[in-house]
Amino acid sequence: MPDTTDTAAPYQTIIGLEVHVQLLTKTKLFCSCENRFGAAPNTLTCPVCLGLPGSLPVMNREAFRLAVRAATALNCTIAEFTKWDRKNYFYPDLPKGYQISQFDLPFSEHGQLEAIDPKGAFPPRMVRILRVHLEEDAGKSMHDEAAGTGDSRIDLNRTGTPLLEIVSQPDLRSAAEARCWLNELRLLLVYLGVSDCNMQEGSLRVDANVNLHIPCDGGRVAKTPIVEIKNMNSFRSVERALTYEVARQYEEWQATGKELGSAPKQTRGWDDAAGITRGQRHKEESSDYRYFPEPDLVPVTLTADQIDEVRRGMPESPRALRQRLEETWQISAYDADVLVGQGRALVNYFETLARLVEDGKVASNWMQQDVLRTLNERGIAIADFPVAAEGLATVIGRVKKGDFDTSRGREIFAEMINSGRSADDVISEMGIAAVGDDELMTLCRELVEGNPKIVADVQGGKEQAAAGLIGQAKKKNPNVNPGKVRALCLEIIRGMS
């Protein structure tokens, strides 16, 4: 398989991703504490998530339901029998000294999700998913190194939050593919309503495994040691870190010749400010989590019917939605990608608009140029957008009728957004009225008569000089249609010769 981003590179890049996603449940995975970001530290806790002596976990069925929904959307096989295991390790933000997770019998395996670049920078890449399992999140450690005391503070609000671990096979072949795949994954999970996938709040976290396959003389392929990259806090960071790491590994291989197997798997942290990865202590390699079945919980069983029911309840995936928008509304793959990328509510707005104006392309243009710009400027979601699709459709309809041109329509739309008033109100308030044919003819005659130089230029073959007439027309009457003015003036001038 060729490297798709840099065909000139003397190696093939091999990337696998491990993604952790917090599920959008009301309560935590094993207790009834609220699952919510942003509360004062250690206020969303109880004996269970604090790991107090004698406390026992009880599984949150809603978390399991969301997990099965996500895995189904990722085309995974759902197990009819799954169990919980303890992953044992000591850390201050893990109050029980073990994490309840899934080891040898995850609830789902063998899925796939495709990475498709809307700009076509690389051909679609199908990425296999090794497994998806459910586990509890740990607390959050804040190391107060700046204060010089070396104090660490622990917030256990996050402890016990349901966490989905999605492990891909090493099927990605470039940093750009990795970023694209992550975008697709995030979008899918948001569409499913299983997670908000907010990297800033830590509800989506990514670790990347990367190494290089380097063809050598005699057909041998040298494989560089696998590096796991951590601490990436945006998809852009993931792409930058992988790009950096690929180059670093190639340089290191050229310098040392070290190959997979001759060096242990290394963990490197991404330093976003410095733009480099740094080696971390080798503790991970020696850790032995002593997994064993969690005796405090019973195994979970699902019937084939229950699994089918989840499958039947699947919403349209972003990928299917893009295809449908392209086909139904005749818009480009790129436009469909932009619209779908904004979420289902915006797509619904678009589809309403397109139906009303009976033109997907025009509706898409207005969405991207006007609606999206406003959303971005104001930092609001489509749900909070002040103009309904019906209002925008009225403006577009009037433009199509020729009552005013597109730029005038955009001014009207902007005013509707600002004032929250209807299209009709804004149009009449701005004094916009259709200009009658007679009125327009009179105006054009006056212009031609008053501008002999422009007339001479046009007659001399410089038709673009007519633009000066249009500017004057708009000054005299802002409601005139520039196209009509131009056509009429040219007609009059031609009639003069």
Place this chain on the structure above:
Amino acid sequence: MQPTELSAVELVAAVANGDLTAVACTQAALDRIAALDAGTNAFLHVDRDGALAAAEAVDAKRAAGQPLGPLAGLPVGVKDALCTRDMPTTCASRMLEGYRPPYDADTVARLRAADAVIIGKTNMDEFAMGASNENSAFGPVRNPWDPTRATGGSSGGSAACVAASMVTASIGSDTGGSIRQPAGLCGVTGLKPTYGRVSRRGLVAFASSLDQIGPMGHSAADCGLVLETIAGHDPLDSTSLNEAVPAYTQLLEEPLAGVRIGRVPAHFGDGLDPEVAAAVEEGFRVLEAAGATIHDIDLPHAKYGVATYYLIAPCEASSNLARYDGVHYGHRTKEPCRSDAFDSPLVEMYCRSRAEGFGPEVKRRVMLGTYALSAGYYDAYYKRALQVRRLIRQDYQEAFSKVDLIGGPVSATPAFPLGEKTDDPLAMYLLDLYTVTTNLAGVCGISFPCGFTGSGLPVGYQLQGPALAEPLLLRAADRFQRLTEWHRRRPTTA
């Protein structure tokens, strides 16, 4: 009427009909503890004020004509492994010295709701690990029948406080025999219910798949009375059984005629004290006299019980006790933790806190379990142990297709001198020989006195039954106690 001489059934009836006040019962228990417990060390904490307040509340309730709970006025000792929000819960460990949980164990909550009076928290082997109660960080419990001897364990305090009539009933926990063995060595009756019959919520975990809370008292009827209150489904314990709770004390009248009791010949091999063997064999005769039939049966994998138990229990314990790391609660070292000998100050804090906070037996088991779960050893030890556990469970299923109950000894010897086995962990582990398989199979068992040695030490008889056979188990033990007087004997210290 001396309240401390009554059975639980009698005392509750006396309080209910006004012959005794709850305060009088509580005061009698407190007085007896004050007089005797310096020598016995059965209690780690006595909640004098709380107990009297609870008793006053019961009396006030009665005076106001309100209905009383089924255990109204009953003085109860609770093993210090159960969480109590108004008393320390230490598990007899330095690690949890002074620790006060923010919630009551389900069993404690049920006792309170039934108007029982919780007198205090009883001594135990540290984190319930031991068979002599010598592993308590706060000193061993002395056997009321002979203060130079051990009570057995780990619920030694709960056994001794009943044996010495300080309280009328107590709560213990049994992971491999920790209720039945001390009951046997102290001459009281102790029931280990079916796994899941009593909620484990609030029981500080030792080995989660084996731990079970149960009642201890002077008789099977008393155990049945307490079990009626503490048993039942708890939606907050995923392993709790969602099965109706029978009225155990109402099911004791049916005769034993036709009940088949198994006898395992291998139980009477080398190592069984002759006096114990004689008393236990005599126990079979008593049951026969009551109408039961005795049948020799085999539990072919029972001989692997101790080995299996000492893998599964330490493995689970090594994980369950990981939380005692000095970070959030419990003992934390006062050493500065700046030594270069450790990976980091954090690791040094962990190591020192746990080294200081845990006693030798707890450390031994945490190390055993950690080792057995480690990569490369898991299959050979833990996984193999789970396989043998399944075989032991099948043995029981097979046996219970032929007999209704299985009788036999509780432990190979009567109470042994304090210190005799403390330097020999293996000898101590073998004390669990007759009891661990009950827990491995998840079934129920009861221990009650069936005789005394020539030197006046009680001998216990064990009956085991299939899952949820507590009604039959209690009925057989009760029938035994109607035909014998052993359970009425009291130590002379009293």
